[in-house]
Amino acid sequence: IAGITxxxxxxxxxxxxxxxxxxxxxxxxxxxxxxxxxxxxxxxxIHYSNTAGTTGKGEVPDGYSVSRANTDDFPLTLxxxxxxxxxxxxxxxxxxxDNNEQFFGPGTRLTVL
Amino acid sequence: xxxxxxxxxMTATEGAIVQxxxxxxxxxxxxxxxxxxxxxxxxxxxxxxVLDGLEEKGRFSSFLSRSKxxxxxxxxxxxxxxxxxxxxxxxxxxxxxxxxxxxxxxIKP
Numbered sequence: 001i002a003g004i005t006x007x008x009x010x011x012x013x014x015x016x017x018x019x020x021x022x023x024x025x026x027x028x029x030x031x032x033x034x035x036x037x038x039x040x041x042x043x044x045x046i047h048y049s050n051t052a053g054t055t056g057k058g059e060v061p062d063g064y065s066v067s068r069a070n071t072d073d074f075p076l077t078l079x080x081x082x083x084x085x086x087x088x089x090x091x092x093x094x095x096x097x098d099n100n101e102q103f104f105g106p107g108t109r110l111t112v113l
Numbered sequence: 114x115x116x117x118x119x120x121x122x123m124t125a126t127e128g129a130i131v132q133x134x135x136x137x138x139x140x141x142x143x144x145x146x147x148x149x150x151x152x153x154x155x156x157x158x159x160x161x162x163v164l165d166g167l168e169e170k171g172r173f174s175s176f177l178s179r180s181k182x183x184x185x186x187x188x189x190x191x192x193x194x195x196x197x198x199x200x201x202x203x204x205x206x207x208x209x210x211x212x213x214x215x216x217x218x219x220i221k222p
Contacts, residue, residue: 035212040214041214042117042200042202042211042212042213042214042215043156043200043202043210043212044212045209045210048209058209090155090156098143098204098208101146101158101161102210103158104155104156104157105155106154106155107154107155
């Protein structure tokens with residue numbers, strides 16, 4: 001693994017189903033983030049983690065949950081998917097929280113029908 | 114509230130210079146970032162400014178005026194591969210990035 005990876009690359013999901021998007025980084029970065037990107041809107045922060053064992057809510061956390069059991073992994077779970085969660089999801093990481101460049105994964109394109 | 118404004122789309126000619134402007138309003142300020150995003154790909158870091166002035170990095174330069182809540186990204190000697198979206202993001206007092214919707218830059222030969 002080099003950098004930050006996400007899985008799956010894309011997914012079509014029926015409304016009401018549970019889905020976990022995976023994110024793994026091998027840079028030993030302390031901070032990790034989940035964003036969604038929708039056409040015409042800027043990236044919006046869903047949840048973040050400043051360090052392993054801690055998480056926080058971003059701008060649009062409703063309907064999503066995260067965990068940070070270790071430094072490398074930061075999965076995002078949709079408990080019961082709805083069509084408004086159709087989006088491109090990016091995971092990102094940075095060495096530390098403040099004033100640091102964020103490195104992005106390749107993204108997951110999710111469609112909820 | 115917090116807000117980032119940047120033009121939706123700009124067109125420029127190969128070999129020319131283009132300036133992409135960004136204005137921001139945030140609760141506190143810990144720096145201004147520019148990212149490049151090619152269609153279907155992830156954003157990649159271009160520049161970071163926290164002090165007033167111009168930062169030059171090869172063909173790309175970024176300027177910041179904290180008193181005016183204003184930044185610009187200057188791209189020189191444009192190449193076709195510079196066709197992409199350019200995202201402006203300001204870091205607020207909680208060290209969270211507030212993102213603009215991006216400026217789609219179209220380069221014509």
